[in-house]
Amino acid sequence: MFYKHKSDSAPMAWRKRRTRLNDVAEGLVKVGALQFGAFTLPSGTESSYFVNLRGLPSYPGVYRAVVEALSDLVTKKVPKADALCAVPIGGLLLASPMAVALKKPLVYTRIEKQENERLVEGEVRPGWNVVIVGDLATSGKTILSAAEIIEDEGGKVSSAVVLIDRLEGAREKLSKRGIALHAVTDMVELADTLYSMELLSKDNVKAITKSVGGR
DSSP: OOOOOGGGHHHHHHHHHHHHHHHHHHHHHHTTOEEEEEEEOTTSOEEEEEEOOTTGGGSHHHHHHHHHHHHHHHHHHOTTOOEEEEOTTHHHHHHHHHHHHHTOOEEEEOSSOOTTOOSEESOOOTTOEEEEEEEEESSSHHHHHHHHHHHHTTOEEEEEEEEEEOOSSHHHHHHHTTOEEEEEEEHHHHHHHHHHTTOSOHHHHHHHHHHTTTO
């Protein structure tokens, strides 16, 4: 019988993450989720690239890889979460299958409510530790808005998970409000990964790093 030394777990975990990141990165390119040009983001800022994850459900393989990566992130970073809260609209596409896989209740917030509607759909029990789920983090405004709605319902929010951190201030803004941002990857790591796989040009990498201040 062979016994694995404890230190072996770190390289194995790194290799697993690297493999998963490669799969997700390659998948996003294949489905056209990463686009370059002149874009105005929902936050109002201008960007030389855009990440559109709303079409992921049309590609089951990539969709599954993304959902599994996010589900594992919740398990590792927020194991005591009582429920998930999806932000509109991209977050709901990801949080729904995550909730089924993790066997956790799901609620979702609205951008604005119509007559006789609530800003949150679903039950939030007082004292619940609720994790906000989104597709991307840019300014952090949408996540903060969802967190405030959940807290008004009696829940507690100390963590948010997203697929990609655009590295444009969300992490710092959320930290000031006591919310830790956990991301599967960030745009610099994603760009470097795709470049190493020869799936992204040097000019596109520069366009991304320029948007995040060269970090």
